[in-house]
Amino acid sequence: MKLRPLIALVALAGLCLSVPAFAQFDADAAENVFKENDCHKCHHATKAKKGPSLKKIAAKYKEKKLDEKEAIKHMTAGQKVKLDDGKEEDHKIIDTKDVKVQTNVAKWMLSH
């Protein structure tokens, strides 16, 4: 009986340790910035629109072992992106220079 609290504590500690660094973000704030910047017009959570879904982006970053810094670069540099029809277009630049806000959005995106 006395072991129960200890087991729970160990389990909780294990859970905390298993949470990846990118998961520490404010989802509501990130989603709000994402939508205020109209990112959702091209990037849906799960389905492909003009741009890849957030799920696909997150999987690609995981596979290539990229982190939020790369995502921030993508959303702030205005680099060319290639569309499905072969055309190239300048990627929209997020309307904030606050690195904390950018990082929060990037972490949220990569959590999908």
Next chain:
Amino acid sequence: MDQRTLMQGLSPLKMKVLAASVAAALTAGLAGCVGGPTRGADTTGIDWGKIPATKLVLFYPGKSSYEWLRDPAAHKGAASETARGDSCVSCHDDAKEEQRQGAKILRGNHPLEPIALPGKPGHVDMNIQAAYDDKNAYFRYQWKGANNVEYPYYRFDGKEWKVYGAPRLDKPVQEGKQPAIYETRLSMMVDDGKVPMFKEQGCWLTCHEGERDLNPATKEEVAANAAMKAYKKTDVRKYLPASRSNVSDWKTGKSPEEIAKIKAAGGFVDLIQWRGHRTNPVGGTDDGYVLEWRNFDAGKNHFASNMDTATKQPKFMFDAGKFGSKAVTADQVGKKDNFLIKGDNAVPFDPKAGWKEGDMLPRYALQPADASGSAADNKGFGTWKDGMWTVVVVRPLNLANPDDKALKAGGVYSVGFAIHDDNITTRGHYVSYAKTVGLGAKADIVAVKLP
């Protein structure tokens, strides 16, 4: 026999019901009860509590014209998609999209709204219910808004009758030289699949640079344009792309013969407009269409100008015995039902009636007995109570007029909705993305068959 049965068809009985409604409205008006319980009362007899409601969100679009949507520098990342005919909601598909877009545009310093409109909400929630029977389709709208049913006046300045009051976006109002006065309006555009891209982009197909409050063309530019001269129009209003050789240039209007061919093929959208001042007091709703311009249907409308262009004086004034005075003054605006109605409280204008500076008469006289033809197809009933408008529009089914889109049982139609409130017109409205209405058929808004 219930009231709805009475309404069906264009029978004398129906006219009696409408006449009773108008009489009741007048009684309320004469009593000075703004927004009284009888004006615009719904006489359809439908138990709306049994009709399912669809919630729509209409948002403030500002200057997002057809051309703006196709400008890569303005509608970034979506101009080419719009030009190829993608639907607005293929990108704007968030659950709170309308709320977000409207709030952004009205937040201030947004390129789509150069005029500051502090406090104006970015969106309006609207409920719509629809039903139909063998004769008519019935649309019931509800939204929260102000009880603005005034229209600008003619004011006597001691020598001449000049316009008093204007819509909120007009320069004299912005400069504080005139009060904001304009009627509340509820509009629905309808297409039956014959106008390319209407299903995808709705009302935005009709909204173009050069129109009023959209970088308007000057009177001189319009007067010098051959097509506009042929259309006998002095300004640019809503038009469909198919009416122009260059779809984004109002100056390139096609010939009246070409326009007639497009119209005969059904390449126009119906425009049904309920108006708080100019149609509601007489139980009417506009019937118009958009093709090369925003036209009224053939026949006589529910209202007509109250200015005699020859004498430059009003045509009608109030019957003092019925209205209480022959005119109104500025301090009475918004405090009485100032509707001038031929056949009831209007009498021919008497230039020798002892007019004083500040006397005012409505710019439009309502003409319930004159309304006729295709222009008078639609009926409408609107009441305002506790901050809420409830408007019922009645549209006959199976209309065969060349300027109407015929609604038929089982049919599905593309529609767009707009609400003008806040003493505003033109771009100052709230609009919906394109929707569908089905009369007993699957659609965004399903009209229920009445027993």
